Amino acid sequence: MIIKKYIVKNMNEAMTRIRYELGKDAVILSNRKIRKDGIKGFFSPKLLEVTAAVEKLPEAKTEKKNKSEVENSIDSLRKIMEREISNRSTENRDSLFEENKAAESIKKDTSDSQLKNEMQEIKSMLAKVIDKDENAIKDEFDEFLDERDIEEKYIQDFKNDLNNNLSFEDKKEQLREYLRNIVQIDSKPLSGRVVFVGPTGVGKTTTIAKIAGKLSLIERKKVGLITIDTYRIGAVEQLKTYAEIMGITLEVVITLKEMELAIEKLSDCDVILIDTTGRSSKNKMQLSELRAFVEKAKPDETYLVISSIIKNKDIEIILDGYKLLSYDGIIVTKLDETSVYGGLVQIIKESNTPISYITTGQSVPEDIRAADKEEIVKLILGEDTVC
Numbered sequence: 001m002i003i004k005k006y007i008v009k010n011m012n013e014a015m016t017r018i019r020y021e022l023g024k025d026a027v028i029l030s031n032r033k034i035r036k037d038g039i040k041g042f043f044s045p046k047l048l049e050v051t052a053a054v055e056k057l058p059e060a061k062t063e064k065k066n067k068s069e070v071e072n073s074i075d076s077l078r079k080i081m082e083r084e085i086s087n088r089s090t091e092n093r094d095s096l097f098e099e100n101k102a103a104e105s106i107k108k109d110t111s112d113s114q115l116k117n118e119m120q121e122i123k124s125m126l127a128k129v130i131d132k133d134e135n136a137i138k139d140e141f142d143e144f145l146d147e148r149d150i151e152e153k154y155i156q157d158f159k160n161d162l163n164n165n166l167s168f169e170d171k172k173e174q175l176r177e178y179l180r181n182i183v184q185i186d187s188k189p190l191s192g193r194v195v196f197v198g199p200t201g202v203g204k205t206t207t208i209a210k211i212a213g214k215l216s217l218i219e220r221k222k223v224g225l226i227t228i229d230t231y232r233i234g235a236v237e238q239l240k241t242y243a244e245i246m247g248i249t250l251e252v253v254i255t256l257k258e259m260e261l262a263i264e265k266l267s268d269c270d271v272i273l274i275d276t277t278g279r280s281s282k283n284k285m286q287l288s289e290l291r292a293f294v295e296k297a298k299p300d301e302t303y304l305v306i307s308s309i310i311k312n313k314d315i316e317i318i319l320d321g322y323k324l325l326s327y328d329g330i331i332v333t334k335l336d337e338t339s340v341y342g343g344l345v346q347i348i349k350e351s352n353t354p355i356s357y358i359t360t361g362q363s364v365p366e367d368i369r370a371a372d373k374e375e376i377v378k379l380i381l382g383e384d385t386v387c
């Protein structure tokens with residue numbers, strides 16, 4: 001049994017290293033939080049000490065630990081060369097005897113062709129080993145993409161340009177650069193009329209409460225709230241409760257005319273946040289009805305709120321369906337509920353719309369922050385977690 005300790009920043013990093021070094025059959029024996037030694041450690045973030053074990057190393061790693069196939073091939077080559085040298089010296093000695101000349105010539109021919117054959121054999125052995133190593137690198141990177149839930153079709157242009165002979169780490173660095181180029185961020189301060197749309201239960205109302213709290217309590221802005229969320233019992237109550245706690249005016253809108261009136265009433269506000277009913281992106285009727293309300297509000301900004309726990313397959317349908325609402329920013333919610341963020345690549349690629357905010361928990365108003373490019377790239381690569 002092989003037991004190995006890893007000092008890492010987080011569990012994701014541990015899992016990636018364990019899988020790479022010990023293989024898929026490895027099990028985690030223990031994990032505990034530790035600090036680096038010395039005073040410096042006291043001020044730096046805690047690290048994780050993870051102990052993992054595996055019965056035996058996977059084949060590729062065993063080869064590396066034991067004598068590798070390349071080394072074996074070199075050994076064989078050496079033996080052949082030694083034999084050839086010894087043959088040659090015999091040849092020299094024999095050449096002293098004229099009577100043995102004919103026999104010697106036959107021997108030399110035999111030994112030359114034998115050497116040729118063996119060299120050919122070694123050549124193909126080496127080619128196989130090199131080929132195997134290249135495949136191992138490729139598989140490891142593809143495995144990494146799978147683990148991070150990064151779908152190949154969304155990074156096809158990156159993969160097409162990727163040199164497969166690069167090491168795993170170099171490929172990862174190239175992916176980091178690629179992500180830095182495609183991640184669009186826009187977290188300009190909110191002002192005017194801002195509408196929030198998105199599927200049911202993604203966190204629109206909670207996000208609005210968080211933003212309203214930050215704007216009114218911290219930035220001291222005059223905030224007004226409008227909700228057209230009148231379809232479910234308790235839906236208005238949710239926002240009403242937050243509005244009362246924060247001392248913010250809430251207008252409830254049922255008809256298109258009321259939307260106009262509500263906007264007028266709140267015209268002295270710096271920011272008007274408009275909550276909407278969660279709609280299925282497949283229901284075009286509902287979305288068209290919602291669009292009529294949104295158009296009446298004449299928004300300065302429309303945010304599509306989407307949850308990071310939505311399945312990759314559904315992201316496409318949502319982004320596509322909600323195009324009807326002409327969203328110009330995206331808010332990704334519930335990042336605390338997952339530790340794999342490859343779906344963000346899909347959101348970024350398919351929406352071609354900047355991410356403005358991310359939310360990281362249920363607490364109002366704390367669990368929201370402006371999107372940060374480097375943080376998003378690290379989350380996708382599994383180098384960061386949301387706590």
Ligand SMILES: Nc1nc2c(ncn2[C@@H]2O[C@H](COP(=O)(O)OP(=O)(O)OP(=O)(O)O)[C@@H](O)[C@H]2O)c(=O)[nH]1
Nearest residue numbers: 200201202203204205206278333334359360361362
């Ligand atoms: N873990 C976690 N939960 C969240 C987050 N944001 C919202 N929630 C929770 O998600 C649930 C639904 O939130 P709502 O704000 O009611 O969602 P909604 O989009 O307004 O839902 P509908 O109005 O029904 O469409 C609530 O339990 C929230 O507390 C988040 O960032 N992390």
Ligand SMILES: [Mg+2]
Nearest residue numbers: 204205229276
């Ligand atoms: Mg709601």
